Amino acid sequence: MTLKSLASAALAASLMLGCTFSAAAQDVLRLRMNGDINSVDPIATTNFTIRNSAYLIYDTLFSLDADFQVQPQMAEGVTLSDDNLTYTITLREGLTFHDGAPVTAADAVASLQRWGKVDGLGKILFSKAESLTATDDRTLVLQMKEPWGQVLPALGKISSNVPFIMPARLAANEPTVPVTEAIGSGPFRMIAEEWVPGSVAVYEKFEEYVPRSEPASMAAGGKIANFDRIEIRYIPDSSQAVDALLNGEIDWIEDVAADMIPLFEGSDTAYIFANPQGGNSLQLVVNHLNPPFDNPKVREALQWALEPTPFMQAIFGDQTQLYQICAAIFFCGSPFESTVNTDRILTRDVEKAKALLAEAGYEGTPVLLPHVTDIPFHDHAYSVLKPMLEEAGFVVDEQMTDWASVSTRRASREPVANGGWNLFFTGWGYVDQSNPMTNVYVAGAGLDGWFGWADSAELRDLRARFAETSDPAEQKALAETMQSVAYDLVPFVPLGQAALAQGVASNLEGFIESPVPFFWNVKRKQ
Template sequence: MVRTKSLLASIVAGAMLSVCVSAASAAETLRLRMNGDINTLDPIATTNFTIRNAAYLMYDTLFSMDANYEVQPQMAEGYTLSDDGLTYTITLRDGLKFHDGTPVTAADAVASLERWGKADGLGKTLFAKMASIAAPDDKTIVLKMNEPWGQVIPAIGKISSNIPVIMPAGMAANDPTDPVVTPIGSGPYKLVPEEWVPGSIAVFEKFEDYKPRSEPASMAAGGKVAHFDRVELVYIPDTATAVDALIAGEIDWIEEVPSDMIAFFDGVDSAKPIAARQSGNSMQLVVNHLNPPFDNPKIRKALQWSVEQTPFLQAAYGNATERYLECAAVFFCDTPYASDAGTEAVLTRDLDKAKALLEEGGYDGTPVLLMHVTDIPAHDAYYSVLKPMLEEAGFVVEEQITDWATVATRRASKEPVADGGWNLFFTGWGFVDQSNPMTNVYVAGACGDGWFGWACSEELQELRKKFADEMDPDVKKQLAEQMQVLTHDLVSYVPLGQSFPSQGIAANLEGFIESPVPFFWNVRRTQ
């Protein structure tokens, strides 16, 4: 079943061949194909998982989450907490350097955290509760709270978007909505700017001055040992071409192998698909509350009644039922805050109700723009299902074929659709982000300061504040359920089930870390 088309011939031409054909040997170079293009390397300026995954190669964080989901020191040597629970004194490890050779200082860490705190939902909560943060010397960060709050270290040790990476203070002075152009980190690999070609390739080299921690690697924590001299992130829009390239040994890893391509690996010794259970996502249809027609709450509810999960899941995963789960829980199924409260309209398709709501809402035929992503297979399948569903319910649909990198950029626009704005897009958050009400972007209700879609609810904002301060687990669960009911009523998004993707991995690699986020330290070639 394997076609013979060459990876390099299919994704580059002419002068670009010299970029992709590295002088380094296969044993020294790790080649990866992620879900989308690397058009920025600033994980504070975007929540795009493709950028998050790439960013972990080159940045480090003060604290990180281990395989037990406990936060451990990373760039920090450790911290102390005052007896009154208000003052955190964090000390940096010795020998930390940025990729330009300059030392990492506490002032860099403070500036980076301040920038992150303006962008990230949990970061905003932390800084709202904070009295001050300062760097009294090059190795010490002093963070003072207005009141005790047990989420301080978990917040700055969060594993997923937005990740609180540390960068030089000069770069951290950038507005968080303005991506850093030539990023510098302090992690195990450093970017090679002259070989970074958005739309084609991003190249990293081992940072020889990086000093891993002495502990074994454990998810995002522990010793981040780089075993390759060079890492290349190669953009291959067509997934079948990427699978062929993996089997042919031209690349080493694919972030997601569609179910209908798993059979390509039958009888193949060079590569294999593996179920990435910890990388499970909840696919979501994000709704823009600013632009017509979904600025109208009744039309948002009509959207909710227009769709149901099963056709989307079957289109993406076929009969591989072990790879998906119907679920409308805002905080993921099988988690401490899982609930079925308020999920009827999400799990049931009722065209009569959808059409009645369109009429009540005065729907005037305003087209719904679908930015149909084709370079992520599951997204492609979902958009193909969504269009006829919406049309059958009475929506007028305009479809534009595009790629994920374009959508990840365009979704930040609050402009009308005609001026570069949008109506709907699909995305997927992992359970590590969504299962915690403090990091779940859809329950913030933060209006213009919130995540894309800008759903607005003062009641949700208040519930989230209560959750952050509450210590009783039973009360927290009640608050989470109230947040879920309000979120579904507001239609911040439409959940379309949970999935467990398969990654494609070269057979001669070992050391991959099981994690909701793909990490590439600790990985080595066996032959």
């Protein structure tokens, strides 16, 4: 057995024996996220688990406050020239990376350029930029080719991919080559020698971090580290995780399965918080490159084969307050909510699905189903998906797996037999989906886009026109057209909109209301 295997086994044993680590519990915040920390690079992946942990390590130039307004974060401020083409950004004094090096404008330039190669909004920003340069250690200048009102919203976006700042020597890596050294300038630093993928990731308070003076407001303002140590524990068994929380062995669970919510009734150690901002929709992502879904008729058959209600019922049971049946591509409750072109998403018709498969000449190409078992939300959804697909005439190859494996495999463009894929479930949230500029499913970017690689020149044109107008009525009309075109293209199938039921230790306070879980400002009650 290797040293890493021995360490993993020892940590797993400590979890089973009550999670007894040497650090005192009052100095340690213990978290159970949806999935394993198998990477430290939030640019190389859009995996929310990696994004969530990255917020401990890295900081951003700008971010969003509780009113979804862009505010300076690492930036001291920004000035815009009279012709709306030149953005001059000044860094705050005293910013330091975890390795002791000062944060410079050159680090910010390299980090943003790397982010701009993979993020949808970042790609648009850099396509409209003439140059991004560091003019001195604290000043970077973004020169645009044309005025574009989405510059600061792009630099301040708070969800995947987040424009985190890392040292230029690390940002020199292409995004396809994940960074393996976790060096940021955020309120916590990762302890690399204690990181055991598949077991635990450990972070310590970064003493050199200087918070902003403003109160914390979503991702903006002062980030106060009240714990000396944060441990993200990988506990794949959901019932074991709930037991650990109720017994005081961990402090927070990102998503408690609906059938386990009654276990919290009467507990004085933990409670359920249904976070509407932290919710998402259940999204079945479709790979347009591999058979059978490279055929538009097969993709339409997939829409008719499914309907949201059974998925939501399987996931939430009688906890109906946690979901709604919604097919709006920009989320129900958002300014761009629409019902256009949703009939074949909201209504199941098995015979239509079978007829479309026949028209498409479908001859039983197996559909690979990567059944994720370590996230209850996904586990229940895959259990519903398989019989629905089979009833409609699809041949299904179901393989039990974990989320970390799926989040890695989904990047492959290879045929299924060579490590590629057909379908997988994910759950982009409100903050990502409600904005047409960050919603990956209306990008139509093909091989330059997000997983699934749906290609549509019409969507690309609609999105460009959306970015150029500030007229709310025109934006609304363009967003509705985007939904109609996207649901003909079928980059994904929406199967219900949900709130996350987070499990929280009763002795904690200071959580920030946000679509993304943040752990600065959190502390033990006195």
